[in-house]
Amino acid sequence: MTAFSLDPARTAWCAELRTLAAEQLRPLAEKGEPGHVNRPLVAELGRLGLLTRLFTSGALDLCLMRESLAQTCTEAETALALQGLGAHPVHAYGTAAQRDRWLPGVRDGALVAAFALSEPGAGSDAAALALRAEPDPDGSGHWRLTGEKCWISNAPEADFYTVFARTVPGAGARGVTAFLVPADRPGLTGAPLDMLSPHPIGTLAFDAVPVTADDVLGEPDRGFRVAMHTLNLFRPSVGAFAVGMAQAALDATLAHTAGRDAFGGKLKDLQTVAHQVAEMALRTEAARLMVYAAAAAYDEGAPDVPKRAAMAKLLATETAQYVVDAAVQLHGARALSRGHLLEHLYREVRAPRIYEGASEVQRAVIAKELYREAPTRPDAAVEDQ
Numbered sequence: 001m002t003a004f005s006l007d008p009a010r011t012a013w014c015a016e017l018r019t020l021a022a023e024q025l026r027p028l029a030e031k032g033e034p035g036h037v038n039r040p041l042v043a044e045l046g047r048l049g050l051l052t053r054l055f056t057s058g059a060l061d062l063c064l065m066r067e068s069l070a071q072t073c074t075e076a077e078t079a080l081a082l083q084g085l086g087a088h089p090v091h092a093y094g095t096a097a098q099r100d101r102w103l104p105g106v107r108d109g110a111l112v113a114a115f116a117l118s119e120p121g122a123g124s125d126a127a128a129l130a131l132r133a134e135p136d137p138d139g140s141g142h143w144r145l146t147g148e149k150c151w152i153s154n155a156p157e158a159d160f161y162t163v164f165a166r167t168v169p170g171a172g173a174r175g176v177t178a179f180l181v182p183a184d185r186p187g188l189t190g191a192p193l194d195m196l197s198p199h200p201i202g203t204l205a206f207d208a209v210p211v212t213a214d215d216v217l218g219e220p221d222r223g224f225r226v227a228m229h230t231l232n233l234f235r236p237s238v239g240a241f242a243v244g245m246a247q248a249a250l251d252a253t254l255a256h257t258a259g260r261d262a263f264g265g266k267l268k269d270l271q272t273v274a275h276q277v278a279e280m281a282l283r284t285e286a287a288r289l290m291v292y293a294a295a296a297a298y299d300e301g302a303p304d305v306p307k308r309a310a311m312a313k314l315l316a317t318e319t320a321q322y323v324v325d326a327a328v329q330l331h332g333a334r335a336l337s338r339g340h341l342l343e344h345l346y347r348e349v350r351a352p353r354i355y356e357g358a359s360e361v362q363r364a365v366i367a368k369e370l371y372r373e374a375p376t377r378p379d380a381a382v383e384d385q
């Protein structure tokens, strides 16, 4: 990739992904039940080798997969992303035994993963999480997990969960441990949630669920790093998902406004319409470039990844909301019919502004990084000139 465009091989790969999504994934997505894990779709993502790519690709290729799939089939995009989010901690921090047990099934789409960080009382402030990992009273060195997780994508139907639990009371981010918890552990139950987006999501309840040292991902009490490392990788790719949705809305709008008769011509002949479409394209392209740049910075190990990832996620998700809303407006009433692409995108586009760090949280990250990078003395910038 140059600073401004993808190389021809990546451009061709994106086109191939869009075709695969249209021809092989969308038919399976259409047969799925809203709010439930679509296992045939996950298995097809595995058969096509895309789930394996989750673990062999860098951040940029992850973004290209998410953008390309989102353009044609958001359900396939989300199923892919959730396998990555839930299983990345196992890939990056798991022991050989954990990786051998779980990752082949994740890669071939036979096992469904989930990432369980949020709780009813700890969303944006994830370090306030309260699900307790208490030492087993029998002195075995094992723990019991007790508490709740909420808004967990793929719950309660996933086969295993990366669960973040408090091992040191009152220690904030320093006292959290990541555990790999198989769904069939005694004491683990869950319930689906009915949300605006057509997304499998639910709650989890832990009633003294037994876990051992073999279930720890990474080191005890250092699980917050596992969560943040995973989110740093995925944050630009949420932006890529948003860019894919924005592009789909833009493409639909170009087709519609070019064909729709109005006032003795086509809608596109009205200058306000044409300028609105130009604005949608302008903002989508700006967001795309920022996402690619943030992902490339991640792959290069650049020092300013947190700031760039936050900027990319913020800009792209807010842009997609703007573009999808404008597309609805330019389509008129038909866009609001149940089952219309834009009705679907209108529901899909809202949640990414909240999850994996709400837009306000991204602004807080950007500001913190700016002040960290800035000269510490008020007069330093002037003196340095």
Ligand SMILES: Cc1cc2nc3c(=O)[nH]c(=O)nc-3n(C[C@H](O)[C@H](O)[C@H](O)COP(=O)(O)OP(=O)(O)OC[C@H]3O[C@@H](n4cnc5c(N)ncnc54)[C@H](O)[C@@H]3O)c2cc1C
Binding pocket: 115, 116, 117, 118, 120, 122, 123, 124, 125, 150, 151, 152, 153, 154, 195, 197, 199, 201, 351, 354, 355, 356, 357, 358, 359, 360, 361, 364
């Ligand atoms: C579709 C969907 C899927 C999800 N999937 C998962 C998942 O798989 N795993 C998981 O662990 N979680 C998941 N979540 C939960 C998600 O991560 C949380 O919703 C998110 O962290 C925000 O937490 P909250 O909803 O409790 O909002 P709160 O933290 O209560 O925040 C509410 C609002 O307050 C404002 N706000 C919060 N913090 C600040 C701040 N620092 N500065 C300024 N304003 C602020 C923002 O406007 C924010 O939207 C999912 C959520 C959704 C909607």
